[in-house]
Amino acid sequence: MKRRRFKQTTSLQERIAEFSEKVRKQADAATDEKEKEELLRRLRFADTAANFERQLTIEA
Template identity: 50%
Template sequence: MQTRRRFKQTTSFQDRLSDFIAGARSEADGGPGGADHYELLKKIRQAETAANIERWATSPELQPPK
């Protein structure tokens, strides 16, 4: 049985998402429109949604169900 390789992340998930969003936005702003441009915008929206969900899930106000 193969063992799974583990990789320890050095930055938080929120930081990695923020970096991706900033880089992708600058790339999307400079490029022409087209299928690749819309695909990049879709990935940006997905990353923003993931950031919002992660921020909500780790918020101190979130209480477990009773």
């Protein structure tokens, strides 16, 4: 089985920022409280990933 490989055109930090912006807009537009909480949870995970990635690049 051959792996599908491709190069990323944007950095991980940029992709996380785009994802966070998209999810933040969805959370602002959400009317259902349960859906909004789920989106905010995903946003916190993205922020944590961004912080973790930033720390790894500083240490490297």
